[in-house]
Amino acid sequence: MRDNLLEMPKDNPFQNDLFDRKTIAENFMKIFEADEEGIILSIDSAWGTGKTTFIKMWETMINNSNEYNDKYETFYFNAWENDYIQDPLLAILTEIEVNDDKKRQVFENIKNKGKKIVKPLLSTGLKLATHGIINIDSLQIDSYIKDEMPELIEKIGDSMFEETVELKKSRQIFKEVLEKEQQTSGKTIIFFIDELDRCRPTFAIELLEVIKHLFSTKGVVFVISLDKEQLSYSIQNIYGQNMNVDGYLRRFFDLDFKLPMPDKVQYFNNKYKNIELKNINLETLKIFKQFLFGFIKGYNFSLRDIDKIIYYIKYLIPLVKEFQGSYGRTYTVVISYLYAYLISIKIKDSNLYRKIINLDYENNETDIKLTFELDNIKNISFQHEFDDIIKNKNIFNKLNEEVLSKFLKALKVIEDYNINLESNEFRILLNDNWESLSMGYLFYDKQCNLIKNLEFVENI
Known part of the structure; x- marks a missing residue:
């Protein structure tokens, strides 16, 4: 099926559409056009059933159609190929830098502003993590005066509080930048996220968190292809077999669509x-x-x-x-x-x-x-x-x-x-x-x- 991506004609990407999936893409474009809040859509289908081919056809249709290309900006992100990067936001920004051949202005601006924001996000996370390096078992209690211990604990608490506030502000700044760029361009931004279910479990979950908390805003749409059954296993590996996976995933997705089984x-x-x-x-x-x-x-x-x-x-x-x-x-x-x-x-x-x-x-x-x-x-x-x-x-x-x-x-x-x-x-x-x-x-x-x-x- 990957061969289909090479054979796909740009002027008619659904030319070899055996399963009438062009109709699915066109119907969702009508939904996106009427939306005023921003949408996170899951495209659910088992591994090997043509999800990647479908969303690449869909993206090509948008970018090469007079009906859509003046209304939408698209970006494709293969989550599985980027899950070696620890931070999902950094992975998205890096992908924009490496693979956006057209250097479309809206994504250039998001990347440039995002680079400034990702630094405090990363440093804050690092600082918060370092608070855990004190090993109580090996700490020489005798070298501290009893009166100094409460002061040390208070300083750690104050630092964690300040850094958490900084983290929250950074997230809010990024959302404001994203919304401003969307309004300036006058186009709806569509991110196609592919192969989420094949990622490391922690990366998959953290990527969903990033999308929901940083990118969820008016004029921004996410189309996320996944095998929900496989993703459920990943979530249960982290949170336990008794985890209510369906309820958990409903937090992230506004719409769920199950691709019809192909003939x-x-x-x-x-x-x-x-x-x-x-x-x-x-x-x-x-x-x-x-x-x-x-x-x-x-x-x-x-x-x-x-x-x-x-x-x-x-x-x-x-x-x-x-x-x-x-x-x-x-x-x-x-x-x-x-x-x-x-x-x-x-x-x-x-x-x-x-x-x-x-x-x-x-x-x-x-x-x-x-x-x-x-x-x-x-x-x-x-x-x-x-x-x-x-x-x-x-x-x-x-x-x-x-x-x-x-x-x-x-x-x-x-x-x-x-x-x-x-x-x-x-x-x-x-x-x-x-x-x-x-x-x-x-x-x-x-x-x-x-x-x-x-x-x-x-x-x-």
Whole structure:
């Protein structure tokens, strides 16, 4: 999906908008135009569902449309890429300095004024922190006169009070500067904050605090993309599992919007049509895609996961001889099924895939079923409402119940000279009208071509 950012035409950023998200952006622009208080909006969606692509399209639309660019100034801030900076306000100001290529005046002024304000904010925080460096256990009480201790405590208290007042004043000054700059420009300022949920928990929370207490003012809008479920885990890691996360987050957001779940098969097909595959058996490819669609849905693939599938199709399929010629029906179906499964777990569960590569499992049916959760695969539907090559449910049952188990057992014992892969133990019969297949056909010179091809693509 990140490729979409490179392909995005500035004059029509939603040109490849598969999920009608332009309508969402346009509707919120109407809300922003009518707002008189300032808005903090959360765009909530799971990781890998296209949040970054959406808000970059949205920002590009604003900056390159006559309808919007004379009314709005935008700035994009990737929170995750900046969470190594301790102070969120400093991180935002630094990002303005580094990445605002246009040097738009409103952000230049905010940065310049903010630099003057951030110094007392940082120094105040430092001074407040240093009050905690006195170690009572190691303090030589005898070196102090009893009458001097109350005076020392009073001085610390006065200093903390004065510095807290200074901190509060600095925050207020910044808000006044921000509001003045917005009024001078005559434009609504929109900050797009991305990938908040991937930040360090403390940075994510402190950034929300900065936005709410320093930037929340008339004429300033924040669009914050996040996975609220993941952010909730971060908050609970700090405040405890019993934390009322929803109530806590409502303090920060004026509006919450849950992005509709995208049609993943539609997304796959749109990406797939841009792949040029030559001399490929189209029927074999359709069978392979039918299995892939089942795993995409069954394993709840994200859009980024689907991007990885497209990568494997692009570079793997030309290597696989079974996709280039005509083979027996059973062999074609089994090889397509196994490739679809291996690619899927390689993307969704790399640890499980490494168990296969390293043969890190016991060679018995019970252990294989438990380790690879084969019973769960029985619940995956490989039938779709379009263009299915395989329609017989009994064939799916045979694939789910026998093929993976026999393949994994064969893979485990391939180097054992006493094992006969032509025996009934390693033989597959999917349909009475089809030819039977022994697992020996999947191995050559004690090597599995499926694994070899996948590992080769991994190293490209």
